[in-house]
Amino acid sequence: MSKVQIRGDLELVGSQGAARAMRIELARLAPRGVDRPKPTSVDESSLAIPYDPSWALLLLRYSRTISRLFWTWGVVREDRLEGLVAGLREVVESISWKGRATFSVEVRSKGDFRASPLQMRGCAKSVLERDLGWTLDAERPEVVVSLRASLAGSRWASISAAA
Structure with missing residues (x-):
């Protein structure tokens, strides 16, 4: 298995056990004129759907x-860290959002990561x-980049734009 997975998911995070409620909410919002994507469970408090700007909005x-x-x-x-830097470079190369932007970085959780x-x-x-x-630009970033690590057991870091 590759150590880097390029993804294009919109990850919805709620409170503990909110995945079921978020599935229902996706169904509630679907009649507003956008086709409803099929969500996949990330864990008991989050879902992932394919990235679509209209769904994000x-x-x-x-x-x-x-x-x-x-x-x-x-x-x-x-x-x-060396593997993280190489992996982040590979992920960043795949981002279609090129050009200048201001950003800040937050580490939401580090899990078992050795740094x-x-x-x-x-x-x-x-x-x-x-x-x-x-x-x-820590004061007024256009993009907040979030690094999140797994729960105990497997080591991974997810790089995301946070909203």
């Missing part, structure tokens, strides 16, 4: 159960600045 405006919304660019299955949140943040920051030419 619809969920941001009208969702009641979603607490966080992520556009997941990719997943890196590594447990060391500190500051080290993970620094890796993402350097890759985005060097490879995309983006500029760090």
Whole structure:
């Protein structure tokens, strides 16, 4: 299995056990003129659907159960910083959003990853600045990049644009 998975998911995160309620909410929002995507379960508090800008906007405006919304660019299955940097580069190369942007980086959870949140943040920051030419702006970023690690058991980091 490849250590880097390029994804294009819209990940809906709710409170503990909210996946069922979010499925119902997707059905409720579907009549607003957008075809309803088939969600897949990530865990008991989150779902993933294929990325679609119209669904992202619809969920941001009208969702009641979603607490966080992520556009997941990719997943890196590594447990060391060197592998994380190489994987992030591969993910960043696949992003269709080129050009200048301001960004900030947050580490939502580090799980079993063998580096500190500051080290993970620094890796993402350097890759985005060097490879995309983006500029760090902690005060007013256009994009908030979120690194999230798995729960105990398997090591991976997910890089996403957070809303």
